[in-house]
Amino acid sequence: MRGLRKYLTPFAPDQSGAVSVLFELGGIVVICDAGGCTGNVCGFDEPRWFEQKSAIFSAGLRDMDAILGRDDRLVAKLADAAEKVDAAFTAVIGTPVPAVIATDYLALRRMTEKKMNLPVLTVDTDGMELYDKGEEKAFLELFKTFAVEKYPVDEHKIGVLGMTPQDVSDLAAADKIRELFQRKYGQKAVCYCMGDGLEEVKKVSSVSKNIVVSPAALATAKYLEKTFGTAYEIYYPLVEDLLPEMDYTGKRILVVHQQVIAGSIRKELLKRGAKAIQTACWFMMKKELQADGDVILRDEDAYIELVQNGEFDIIFADECMDRMTPKFDGTFVNTRHFAVSGKLI
Amino acid sequence: MREAYYCTVKELNDSGKENIPDQFKSNMHLIYSSPATLAFNSPGAEGFGVKRAGLAIPDSIMLIVAPGCCGRNTSLISSMREYDNRFFYLMMDETDIVTGRHLKKIPKAVEEVCAGLEKKPSVVMICITCVDALLGTDMERVCRKAEERAGLPVRPCYMYALTREGRKPPMVHVRQSLYSLLEPAKKKGNVVNLLGFFSPLVDDCELYELLHSAGIKTIHEISRCRDFDEYKTMAEANFNLVLHQEARAAAEDFHERLRIPFIELRRLYQTDKIENQYQAFGSVLGVAFDTDAYRREAEQAVEHFRKVRPDASFAVGECMNGDPFEMALALLKYGFKVPEIYGTITIENFVYMKHIAELSPDTKVFSNMEPTMLYYDPKKSGVNITIGKDALYYHQGCPGIMWNQDEQPFGFAGVRRLFEALKEVAE
Numbered sequence: 001m002r003g004l005r006k007y008l009t010p011f012a013p014d015q016s017g018a019v020s021v022l023f024e025l026g027g028i029v030v031i032c033d034a035g036g037c038t039g040n041v042c043g044f045d046e047p048r049w050f051e052q053k054s055a056i057f058s059a060g061l062r063d064m065d066a067i068l069g070r071d072d073r074l075v076a077k078l079a080d081a082a083e084k085v086d087a088a089f090t091a092v093i094g095t096p097v098p099a100v101i102a103t104d105y106l107a108l109r110r111m112t113e114k115k116m117n118l119p120v121l122t123v124d125t126d127g128m129e130l131y132d133k134g135e136e137k138a139f140l141e142l143f144k145t146f147a148v149e150k151y152p153v154d155e156h157k158i159g160v161l162g163m164t165p166q167d168v169s170d171l172a173a174a175d176k177i178r179e180l181f182q183r184k185y186g187q188k189a190v191c192y193c194m195g196d197g198l199e200e201v202k203k204v205s206s207v208s209k210n211i212v213v214s215p216a217a218l219a220t221a222k223y224l225e226k227t228f229g230t231a232y233e234i235y236y237p238l239v240e241d242l243l244p245e246m247d248y249t250g251k252r253i254l255v256v257h258q259q260v261i262a263g264s265i266r267k268e269l270l271k272r273g274a275k276a277i278q279t280a281c282w283f284m285m286k287k288e289l290q291a292d293g294d295v296i297l298r299d300e301d302a303y304i305e306l307v308q309n310g311e312f313d314i315i316f317a318d319e320c321m322d323r324m325t326p327k328f329d330g331t332f333v334n335t336r337h338f339a340v341s342g343k344l345i
Numbered sequence: 346m347r348e349a350y351y352c353t354v355k356e357l358n359d360s361g362k363e364n365i366p367d368q369f370k371s372n373m374h375l376i377y378s379s380p381a382t383l384a385f386n387s388p389g390a391e392g393f394g395v396k397r398a399g400l401a402i403p404d405s406i407m408l409i410v411a412p413g414c415c416g417r418n419t420s421l422i423s424s425m426r427e428y429d430n431r432f433f434y435l436m437m438d439e440t441d442i443v444t445g446r447h448l449k450k451i452p453k454a455v456e457e458v459c460a461g462l463e464k465k466p467s468v469v470m471i472c473i474t475c476v477d478a479l480l481g482t483d484m485e486r487v488c489r490k491a492e493e494r495a496g497l498p499v500r501p502c503y504m505y506a507l508t509r510e511g512r513k514p515p516m517v518h519v520r521q522s523l524y525s526l527l528e529p530a531k532k533k534g535n536v537v538n539l540l541g542f543f544s545p546l547v548d549d550c551e552l553y554e555l556l557h558s559a560g561i562k563t564i565h566e567i568s569r570c571r572d573f574d575e576y577k578t579m580a581e582a583n584f585n586l587v588l589h590q591e592a593r594a595a596a597e598d599f600h601e602r603l604r605i606p607f608i609e610l611r612r613l614y615q616t617d618k619i620e621n622q623y624q625a626f627g628s629v630l631g632v633a634f635d636t637d638a639y640r641r642e643a644e645q646a647v648e649h650f651r652k653v654r655p656d657a658s659f660a661v662g663e664c665m666n667g668d669p670f671e672m673a674l675a676l677l678k679y680g681f682k683v684p685e686i687y688g689t690i691t692i693e694n695f696v697y698m699k700h701i702a703e704l705s706p707d708t709k710v711f712s713n714m715e716p717t718m719l720y721y722d723p724k725k726s727g728v729n730i731t732i733g734k735d736a737l738y739y740h741q742g743c744p745g746i747m748w749n750q751d752e753q754p755f756g757f758a759g760v761r762r763l764f765e766a767l768k769e770v771a772e
Contacts, residue, residue, distance in 0.1 A: 001435075001450065001453065001454055001457055003435055003436045003437070003438070003447075003450070004433070004434070004435050004436075004450075004454050004457065004458070005416075005433060005434035005435075005436065006433055006458065006461060009416060009417065009419050009420035009423065009432070009434070010413035010414070010415075010416045010417050010419075010434055010436055011413065011417075012417065013412070013413050013414035013417060014414075015414060016414070016417070030375060031378075033475075033506070034475055034506035034507040034509065035376060035385065035386045035387075035506045035509065036386065036387060036415065036474070036475070036504070036506040037414055037415075038376070038378050038386045038387075039378075039383060039385075039386030039387020039418070040387060040414060040415070040417045040418045042378050042383065042386065042387075043383045043386070043387045043418060043421075044387075044417060044418035044420075044421060045417065045418075049378075049380075050380060053379070053719060055377075055716075055719055056377075056378045057375035057376055057377055057378055057716065058375065058376040058378055058386055059375060059376075060371055060372060060374075060375060060376040060714075061507060062372060062507055062508075062509070062510060062511075063478065063505075063507040063508050063511060066475075066479055066507060067479075077373075077374055077375045078375070080374055080375070080716070081374065081375045081716045084347070084716045084717050085347075085716055085717070085719055086347065095414065096412045096414065096415075096442075096474075096475060096476045097475050097476070097479065097507065099439075099442070100442060100475075100476055100479045100480070101479065126412070126439070127412040127413065127414035127415070128412040128413060128414070128436075128437060128438050128439055128442075130413070320420075341420070342417075342418075342420055342421075
């Protein structure tokens, strides 16, 4: 049945993706909910939250706030927090409750801007879409708000767009990428939203090119290309770390991950002699990255059917999916995807 | 330099329960989210929230009907062995919200889930969230439809965070749901139910022995029921003992539907008050409880701890099994210092506030949820030992105990175990 889950817990929702983008940037991030969504985001979907202090708040909505649409109270609470907390901006992240009562985020932003002297970002997530949708919206909102000035281009500097724990599932990934580019190409890699702060977002026009590591950042890369002329490439620089040493020659392989990482794995496996590779994705699939036979997985049955009929020798997917196909007798390579299982590499 | 907002106990006591500062009212400011507030924002992530509590009935399963975001952190719970293969999800999308079509899918989803299980569940709990609260969904009716289709009991379970501070918060409602399957049965004079917790009292709690000494043969706790048949025998109880105030509504239901009256006891850490409570309880039953040995053991544990840490200076948090203000008062009465409390102030707390103000007027009270807690600095607190997960978070590196275990401390055994645990970390 469409929407019924018997094996997998729901994946990271759009609001978690939006928070993931903004988490490290020094703003007041307000999740517009009654409390439960904030608990889900912080206690589960944002692994950095346990390690570093951040100004994440719940709007603490109550039934009468929702029934009467008391946005003015939310604005007053935001203004109060802005007085008490040092912050570079305020961001309001949507959840199912404002979606049901049709909160007007544009109006909310204008009302809030009038009350405080900070840039205000709003992301109209609704908790029913997936994390990449929220990331896509937040990336665009972030760069459109802060990347307004054109800086001289530094040829030794590249930007990495789409780095969030949801996508790369490794809190050390940003450091690894910085080290890799420094060692291999003598370039400084700026990993937006993972280790490099708001100042680098403002100076995004100074990079010589952008590397896009997640489909959620593709729209932003296109926006930056159009606005500042910054070219972009799409691949995951750490893909080799995801492939265990084994003989891939002549093998038929299924890769399930976010589209950029799945595509990078495919490329690498073909280099290593694999015969046929199909990618499948629970999340957004961009047409320009899609190859023949790549599929979007709508529900559990679709994945089970794909594996049953695919005659694969090897599956690259998050370990939590292993139990869905007990009769699969090939090799299952655990390829962590935090947005799926909530587990890091 | 910014700092966390606090009031001293004296200030709070002087201003009175009608003038609690806005900083201590959760509906007056944004809720700061730190590991110290996780239990507030996501009760399911720690201890028992609605999801875990809803599965307290033996052999039950749960279908969470909600937007994906509401079920996301359930994998934390479902990774625990006892919840393996007990959570299922029917995810809602925008069209469901607009048309309400998800409600029509529920009976079929229940049927499909049950058909795929090796053992037929005793009951299917349907967990719905804020979205359906706003849509005004009549889940009782949907559950009846699902019952007809699946041929087994289906009950609603409301995870409405929006109504947390309302007349019937989710944790009150879930307790009512849990006992709603009981049918009237012939009463037995020597059977009693303990209501309030979703896990059992500590095995060595004196309450069991005291009840046995009063002629009670069978003591039921939902968490100790081995199967659904044993759960059903809870309807035979002569009376209920309510050990947590959130179970009061469930106890009232028992009274109304099954004619089982109830008596309420509180979890306390002051040995003199525990003694008084047992004597009052005994007089209701018409027996005199002999509690001397239990009290002595508890007070000995306090003394053993004092020998190890005579200069103990406590930070007491609210993320633990107890009322932080009552526990702080107990610690002060035992002669220890309590420079800091992290708690949500309610009118009921003022009973303790008055006494704390007499013993330690300068004790600082912080609200975990207030935005300025971002700037909390433990350096000058004078705290050298902590109780509660939140207190441990603020005083990292300082000895302390979480004291939020599933197995519930109660009575003198609770005091004894608390000080034994404190002694262990202090040594």
